[in-house]
Amino acid sequence: MITVNGSLTIQDVVAVARNEERVKLASKAVDRMANSRKAVDDIVNSDDRRVYGVNTGYGELNDKEISPEMMTQHEENVIRSNITIGDPLETDVVRATMLVRANAFAVGRSGVRPVVAERLLELLNAGIHPIVRSQGNTEDYGYSSAVGRALIGEGEVTYKDETMSAGEALSKEGIDTLSLQPREGLALMSGTSYTPGRxxxxxxxxxxxxxxxxxxxxxxxxxxxxxxxxxxxxxxxxxxxxxxxxxxxxxxxxxxxxxxxxxxxxxxxxxxxxxxxxxxxxxxxxxxxxxxxxxxxxxxxxxxxxxxxxxxxxxxxxxxxxxxxxxxxxxxxxxxxxxxxxxxxxxxxxxxxxxxxxxxxxxxxxxxxxxxxxxxxxxxxxxxxxxxxxxxxxxxxxxxxxxxxxxxxxxxxxxxxxxxxxxxxxxxxxxxxxxxxxxxxxxxxxxxxxxxxxxxxxxxxxxxxxxxxxxxxxxxxxxxxxxxxxxxxxx
The missing domain is CATH 1.20.200.10 (Fumarase/aspartase (Central domain))
Known part of the structure; x- marks a missing residue:
């Protein structure tokens, strides 16, 4: 069992990606993530504070304020907007990407709820692997977004040697789909996870x-x-x-x-x-x-x-x-x-x-x-x-x-x-x-x-x-x- 606490070794990544070692989120990581998340909630609940990546658009749309009622749709749209094309990546590469993203969240500076990291680890333990295509991205965005879509029940995955919708695989394992909250779509999409994982x-x-x-x-x-x-x-x-x-x-x-x-x-x-x-x-x-x-x-x-x-x-x-x-x-x-x-x-x-x-x-x-x-x-x-x-x-x-x-x-x-x-x-x-x-x-x-x-x-x-x-x-x-x-x- 590998404990994800914001600090992995190369051997940890290999063990989880290739040997399907089981994983769990450390309790200290949960506390750190909860504290960072509280700072996000304070921003969202503020009447006059606009912060990039929390209640604004992204990239070139950073000056566009997002209303509270549109935030969930906005977060889900950002991971839908990135695509990958070509042949599917090898399963070990996908697993490494998922693990490294969860570990980065465990550092406690991403502003996401602990459940986001926990859900990534649940998919790893259940053998639910998003189908991530190998081309069309020079950075990690598309690869990470394909992983993120599985958390909201979208896209295709492999599960027990079968290809099916993410929603169906999650249902078979009794795993609820996530409703993304402010900050979480960008956090799933951005950052390095595919590059260091592979x-x-x-x-x-x-x-x-x-x-x-x-x-x-x-x-x-x-x-x-x-x-x-x-x-x-x-x-x-x-x-x-x-x-x-x-x-x-x-x-x-x-x-x-x-x-x-x-x-x-x-x-x-x-x-x-x-x-x-x-x-x-x-x-x-x-x-x-x-x-x-x-x-x-x-x-x-x-x-x-x-x-x-x-x-x-x-x-x-x-x-x-x-x-x-x-x-x-x-x-x-x-x-x-x-x-x-x-x-x-x-x-x-x-x-x-x-x-x-x-x-x-x-x-x-x-x-x-x-x-x-x-x-x-x-x-x-x-x-x-x-x-x-x-x-x-x-x-x-x-x-x-x-x-x-x-x-x-x-x-x-x-x-x-x-x-x-x-x-x-x-x-x-x-x-x-x-x-x-x-x-x-x-x-x-x-x-x-x-x-x-x-x-x-x-x-x-x-x-x-x-x-x-x-x-x-x-x-x-x-x-x-x-x-x-x-x-x-x-x-």
Whole structure:
């Protein structure tokens, strides 16, 4: 059970989003929200106080006062006015969005009633997941609005493997629809929830991806590399990046090499020699992104912010610039890891070391792994075409919202790059499996592949297939390579 108290960890988000861990709202969070809500009620009941986001229009309509009898309709209209289009988002991304929004409310500076956060958590526990479309929003507004519509019984949801109206799913679970009160529609729509929620899931994936890259690179080195001194711990002493140290350590662990006191006799290609620098740089940016997410997961990201003493601040806490910049940096670093993996795959298929050209004994009859290498190169080019989002400006009409942080666009780009590069590393691993099988056959020795290293994919094949590559990609993201490292020194 995860207690939502205005401060989550990345692991909390992963547990709720992917493992469907149950959630509850902390009693202290209820008290904080009630105190902030009282300040909103005081504004609404005042005869002469007009406050943006409480009893006015939004954005460019901020000078329009909303009468008390129209406030509920106004709040519901604001979440109806934002749309998403395209294919539905994955369920784990939707769950992460719901959790992060409830947690931001739990900080107690949003001015919403506790029941709004409680209702989001009820939907999570019941497995009622709003259908949120993946495109049409550079910021979080549309994604969050789709979640908010489910609370008022509108839009479609998935529930027990069926698609139905939100109202029907709520009725089946005995959950009442909400009648939104002043401030609550904007609070559900605004703020960052999709961006940090999805980014929290992605940094988990990138952690697994970079470890898979270290393992794949180490195994490739064991096949075609010559000079292990490039991975010596002494190198990290004179350029002490922690990312380098971790990647170099994993490479030494997997290969079982002694990289100390080397007298260099040759130089390997940079795709082998620079692995700890390239992979390590991704680890550095990953640590930065994780730090930013940790801060975001204990933040109130609303506009306006409403404090229990009645102070109200119109601000830009909904802007996700720091997260979009972090996502862009990760996307660029992941792309480079994909590039270097593709180059290592090229070394394997070119017939270096004791390996036959194209990783086949039947050159001329078939092309072996050559076409799969074409796919890896194409995927690397595809990843490189993803543009940065954090430096863009999506200017919208009416003047008020003239810049955006573009956090949602940045994390969507990162998700695309992570998927693409995972396939590249999967192809490198496929080549490694094939190479070891061929060497085993040539030398008439026992297999040097660790027993639980993708054992079900250890099969005779000349031409790679889509099913095989997808299966390896799944193993990269489910943590399999982390579990096999203990046995990898058999290679």
């Amino acid at each position: 980014l929290a899931l992605l940094v988990k994936d990138v952690r697994r991806l970079v470890e898979a890259a270290d393992v794949a690179g180490a195994l490739s080195f064991s096949l075609v590399g010559k000079e292990p001194g490039a991975f010596s711990s002494r190198i990290g002493e004179v350029r002490p990046y922690e990312g380098f140290k971790e990647s170099a350590s994993i490479i030494r662990e997997v290969t079982g090499i002694d990289a100390t006191n080397r007298r260099q006799t040759s130089q390997d290609p940079l795709s082998l020699r620079c692995m700890p620098q390239v992979h390590g740089s991704l680890r550095e940016f990953l640590s930065t992104a994780e730090s930013l997410i940790r801060t975001e997961l204990q933040s109130a990201t609303d506009n306006p912010l409403i404090f229990p003493d009645g102070a109200v601040f119109s601000c830009g806490n909904f802007n996700a610039q720091h997260l979009s910049t972090a996502a862009d940096s990760l996307a660029q670093s992941v792309t480079k890891v994909g590039r270097i993996s593709e180059r290592r795959a090229g070394l394997l298929v070119e017939g270096n070391g004791d390996l036959p050209s194209a990783l086949t004994d039947n050159v001329g009859i078939g092309q072996g792994m050559v076409r799969a290498h074409y796919s890896a190169a194409s995927l690397a080019a595809e990843a490189s075409t993803v543009d940065t989002a954090s430096t863009q400006i999506a200017d919208v009409p009416m003047g008020k919202e003239d810049i955006q942080g573009l956090g949602a666009l940045a994390v969507n780009n990162l998700a695309s790059v992570v998927e693409t590069v995972t396939y590249i590393i999967a192809i490198e691993l496929l080549f490694i499996i094939r190479a070891h099988k061929m060497l085993q056959k040539q030398r008439d020795t026992d297999s040097t592949i660790p027993r639980d290293f993708l054992a079900e994919l250890d099969r005779d094949t000349v031409e790679p297939d889509n099913e095989c590559i997808h299966a390896i990609a799944e193993r990269i993201l489910d943590g399999t390579l982390h579990r096999v490292r203990d046995n990898s020194n058999k290679v």
